[in-house]
Amino acid sequence: xxxxxxxxxxxxxxLIIILYMRPLAKIxxxxxxxxxxxxxxxxxxxxxxxxxxxxxxxxxxSELITTYFLDGTFWSFTNLFGWGNIALLALxxxxxxxxRISQIYFKSRWKKLQLxxxxxxxxxxxxxxxxxxxxxxxxxxxxxxxxxxxxxxxxKTYSVQK
Numbered sequence: 001x002x003x004x005x006x007x008x009x010x011x012x013x014x015l016i017i018i019l020y021m022r023p024l025a026k027i028x029x030x031x032x033x034x035x036x037x038x039x040x041x042x043x044x045x046x047x048x049x050x051x052x053x054x055x056x057x058x059x060x061x062s063e064l065i066t067t068y069f070l071d072g073t074f075w076s077f078t079n080l081f082g083w084g085n086i087a088l089l090a091l092x093x094x095x096x097x098x099x100r101i102s103q104i105y106f107k108s109r110w111k112k113l114q115l116x117x118x119x120x121x122x123x124x125x126x127x128x129x130x131x132x133x134x135x136x137x138x139x140x141x142x143x144x145x146x147x148x149x150x151x152x153x154x155x156k157t158y159s160v161q162k
Contacts, residue, residue, distance in 0.1 A: 004057035011050035012128055015091075016141050018043050019121050023148035026155070041098050044117065048095030051088055080130035087123035090116045121145065 018040050025033040059065040068074050074081045093116040096102070103110045122142055129138030 002058075002061065004054045004061060007050040007054035007057065008128075008131075011047050011054060012124060014043050014047035014050065015117070015121055015124060016145075018047065019117065019145055020148065023145070023152045026152045027148065044094055044098050048091055048098075051091055051095075055084070055088060080127050083123050083127040083130060087120050087127050090120035090123060094120070 021033060021037060021040055024030070025037060059068050073079065075085055076082045077086075094114045097106065097110065097113045102113070106113060125138040125142035127138065129135045132138065
């Protein structure tokens with residue numbers, strides 16, 4: 001297996017874990033899961049590192065590092081590269097702001113920056129599906145997460161209205 005794929009899989013699995021934690025904790029009420037919530041920041045940093053290593057090792061190993069920045073096909077959404085690139089850009093925002101200095105600097109806007117993990121997850125799911133030629137691996141985890149997330153939001157809306 002290519003070494004970049006180890007980092008790709010690690011990043012994808014970490015992203016799934018990070019984004020499933022909150023809705024599962026809210027739905028199940030499982031205290032152990034709630035206690036693990038603060039670990040999401042550290043898992044997010046590991047996820048970001050793994051994603052950067054995946055891209056860097058792939059580009060260097062494929063000798064595409066120079067053409068990557070000059071070739072528009074790497075940014076086309078008709079292939080897996082465009083989706084991977086937009087996923088990486090969205091992921092880099094919470095990655096680079098997952099620190100105390102950013103929390104102090106951005107104040108209440110910091111949490112909004114962390115929300116970029118959501119589109120990163122969706123775009124990564126599309127990228128994974130295209131890379132693997134299998135929607136089960138990429139799209140299904142996103143759909144399941146969306147259902148969980150929506151059920152939490154619906155519960156929250158109804159509990160506020162009562």
